[in-house]
Amino acid sequence: MxxxxxxxxxxxxxxxxxxxxxxxxxxxxxxxxxxxxxxxxxxxxxxxxxxxxxxxxxxxxxxxxxxxxxxxxxxxxxxxxxxxxxxxxxxxxxxxxxxxxxxxxxxxxxxxxxxxxxxxxxxxxxxxxxxxxxxxxxxxxxxxxxxxxxxxxxxxxxxxxxxxxxxxxxxxxxxxxxxxxxxxxxxxxxxxxxxxxxxxxxxxxxxxxxxxxxxxxxxxxxxxxxxxxxxxxxxxxxxxxxxxxxxxRALHDMDRIADLRDHLEDRLVSFGQPVTVFGRNVPRLPNTTCFASGTKTSETLVMALDLSGIAISAGSACSSGKVRPSHVISAMGFDAATAGSAIRVSLGWQNDIADIDSFIAAWGRVQRAGPARSDAADAHISAA
Known part of the structure; x- marks a missing residue:
């Protein structure tokens, strides 16, 4: 299996x-x-x-x-x-x-x-x-x-x-x-x-x-x-x-993991939709990225990626059985649609560049299965 x-x-x-x-x-x-x-x-x-x-x-x-x-x-x-x-x-x-x-x-x-x-x-x-x-x-x-x-x-x-x-x-x-x-x-x-x-x-x-x-x-x-x-x-x-x-205590691999996270965020823009990466311009954990493209709900994205063999989450794991708009993203001043489409990818010492490539490939399939994309010329990553 x-x-x-x-x-x-x-x-x-x-x-x-x-x-x-x-x-x-x-x-x-x-x-x-x-x-x-x-x-x-x-x-x-x-x-x-x-x-x-x-x-x-x-x-x-x-x-x-x-x-x-x-x-x-x-x-x-x-x-x-x-x-x-x-x-x-x-x-x-x-x-x-x-x-x-x-x-x-x-x-x-x-x-x-x-x-x-x-x-x-x-x-x-x-x-x-x-x-x-x-x-x-x-x-x-x-x-x-x-x-x-x-x-x-x-x-x-x-x-x-x-x-x-x-x-x-x-x-x-x-x-x-x-x-x-x-x-x-x-x-x-x-x-x-x-x-x-x-x-x-x-x-x-x-x-x-x-x-x-x-x-x-x-x-x-x-x-x-x-x-x-x-x-x-x-x-x-x-x-x-x-x-x-x-x-x-050794904080093993955190620099490498931060590079993986940054690579993932940089590649998100290639699908032609604006992407908001929350907290990108302030100090963050090296393993964590939370973002929203607004094209699908968090629940849909979590399930679709799971079917592709990739485990991510939306919001706190304690409430993952009932996916709802993130109270954190809402508290940051974003609208309900953005809060309701945010997902979190969090990495660790077992992840490598092949995992990031697999995620990006699966993300692309999920996006192509959705509504028409924005013009690629307008695609960008915004840091919230």
Whole structure:
């Protein structure tokens, strides 16, 4: 059976061989990591080693790493830990931030057409939220957008927020392993990571603290994870997370992958239709391109390319079963038709130039099957 070409690494990355090896070895340990006997200590050793590797990935202290079931739980855990502080976030966050933010009545900052957060508006909202609540705010901003790849000015935001007494949470799940990430250089107080975005297993993540700050457990009933998350740890998944984190520190192949992305974008224009590449003129993840030509809906494009053996996505993978106009592209100020035709191609270390050529060939077939194309003389790529 043909496995096809995988270009959806922002949804999940293939499991690294080192992660698989660590998980297989950890699965052979059947002791409970909370037990004090030798069996339990061997299981605990896998968790301790992984905690060190995940901490090293972002320059954190191992004691401030709390393992979770993934990025969504870590985001929820961070937001819950704000206590009575009013919440301020942005319109382009992942749904695991936006949905609890809506329930909390959060202030939501706008973004520019480039996909970058409007820092001045965010600053205004921090002041307004703090004044209304009578206490400093809690700010949640992502480091790199999962759809456009646009990298946000998180260090600037953290400095600004701290002058106002606010705490800052950063969802860094898409950035780690693709660009350098250091929790101290960013200056954030809470940081979310997810194992499967960097070649670890699905079902493991972490909330990392910049300092010894409060964490309000979502799950209670035991003293695991320094009383920050109750429940028997998933030793094998955590071991795989640690192994993947160790390899991800090298940022292997990212320059080559960026060249592949740029080559793909340059070739899109050859089909005679104007193409909008979102965030092309601002800092982006090296592996991510999000674009729209307006000729077909996102859903049609994802399905048509899948039939050609190429896996891409539209919007967040968490909602891929219900393709709808991208809330990120809409927040950037584009109309519904553009937001409803945007797709994301995200690359990784297994992709090569032959994959790009195959994508372009399949893209051409899809475009020729659609409505009449624009005059080739008018074709261009615009950077949004």
């Amino acid at each position: 043909m496995r096809g070409i995988y270009m959806d690494w922002n949804a999940t990355a293939p499991l690294r061989p080192a992660a698989l090896a660590a998980m297989s070895a950890a699965l052979a340990e059947f002791g409970n990591a909370s037990s004090v006997h030798a069996f339990g200590r061997r299981a605990r050793a896998w968790i301790d080693q992984a905690r060190e590797e995940v901490a090293a990935l972002v320059g954190a202290r191992a004691s401030l790493v709390t393992f979770t079931s993934g990025g969504t739980e870590a985001n929820n855990l961070a937001l819950l830990s704000r206590g009575a502080r009013p919440l301020v976030t942005t319109a382009i966050e992942h749904e695991s931030v936006l949905k609890p933010a809506r329930l909390a009545g959060a202030e939501v900052a706008r973004v520019a057409r480039s996909g970058e957060i409007d820092v001045a508006h965010l600053s205004y909202l921090i002041d307004r939220a703090s004044d209304r609540a009578g206490k400093p705010a809690f700010v949640s901003v992502m480091l790199a957008n999962n759809e456009t790849g646009v990298i946000q000015p998180v260090a600037e935001i953290a400095r600004l927020a701290h002058t106002k007494g606010a705490l800052v949470h950063c969802d860094a799940t898409q950035a780690v392993g693709r660009v350098p990430v250091d929790i101290n250089e960013l200056g954030v107080d809470y940081m979310t990571l997810s194992a499967h975005k960097l070649g670890g297993p699905q079902g493991a993540g972490a909330l990392i603290l910049g300092d010894d700050l409060p964490v309000e457990p979502l799950v209670i009933g035991g003293g695991q994870e320094r009383n920050r998350r109750a429940g028997t740890e998933n030793v094998a998944a955590i071991a795989g997370f640690g192994a993947a984190a160790k390899e991800a």
